[in-house]
Amino acid sequence: MWIVGNLASGGAAGATGQLFVYSLDYTRTRLANDAKKGGQRQFNGFIDVYRKTLASDGIVGLYRGFFPSIFGAVVYRGLYFGMYDSFKRLVLIGALENNFLASFCLGYVVTTAAGIAAYPLDTIRRRMMMTSGEAVKYKSSFDAGRQIIAKDGVRALFNGAGANILRGVAGAGALSIYDQLQVVLFGKTFKGE
Numbered sequence: 001m002w003i004v005g006n007l008a009s010g011g012a013a014g015a016t017g018q019l020f021v022y023s024l025d026y027t028r029t030r031l032a033n034d035a036k037k038g039g040q041r042q043f044n045g046f047i048d049v050y051r052k053t054l055a056s057d058g059i060v061g062l063y064r065g066f067f068p069s070i071f072g073a074v075v076y077r078g079l080y081f082g083m084y085d086s087f088k089r090l091v092l093i094g095a096l097e098n099n100f101l102a103s104f105c106l107g108y109v110v111t112t113a114a115g116i117a118a119y120p121l122d123t124i125r126r127r128m129m130m131t132s133g134e135a136v137k138y139k140s141s142f143d144a145g146r147q148i149i150a151k152d153g154v155r156a157l158f159n160g161a162g163a164n165i166l167r168g169v170a171g172a173g174a175l176s177i178y179d180q181l182q183v184v185l186f187g188k189t190f191k192g193e
Helices: 002-032 046-057 066-091 100-129 141-152 154-158 161-186
Strands: none
Touching: 002 046, 002 066, 002 100, 066 100, 066 141, 066 161, 100 141, 100 154, 100 161, 141 154
16 A cells, blocks of 8 residues: 555655646747757747747647646656655665665666656657647647557657656666665664565
8 A cells, every 4th residue: 555655645746846847848848949941940038938829829838738747747756756665665675775776776777667657648748839839739638649659650659768768867866865865864764564
């Protein structure tokens, strides 16, 4: 039962975070992909993305792709925190207890698995974001996923996942450093059950 609790609390944390940062992520994504034929740009900066999106699509445009993002955050954070907290009870025992390298390796495996599981939702989110200011291309997140698979195959949902796996080093480091700080600062050790 503790596994479900860990997954749920991690998922809730991810969803809450998305509520606050999604429009910033939307703006970053639009600016990063802003290139027209002949080198012209559609946007002249951060504020211009907001202004033009609000003018063409309203507030809904700033949150296009929000639901796959929320679901992706729930999947990623749920697995990230849930698997780490659950598996460390089983793996980081005996000689591996409080071992930074073992904690880091477990964190990297968990971060990689969570990233791969959530990546298709991130692909759908990005594709939906890029349609703001255009005629509605996708009826829903499911429709976007279906169209991506129909046009480009299942592999298209994972395009770019390799770079995401490399970024997992930071997530693994965060988990293992947090555990080590708990030991050093508070003498707190985690005992397997």
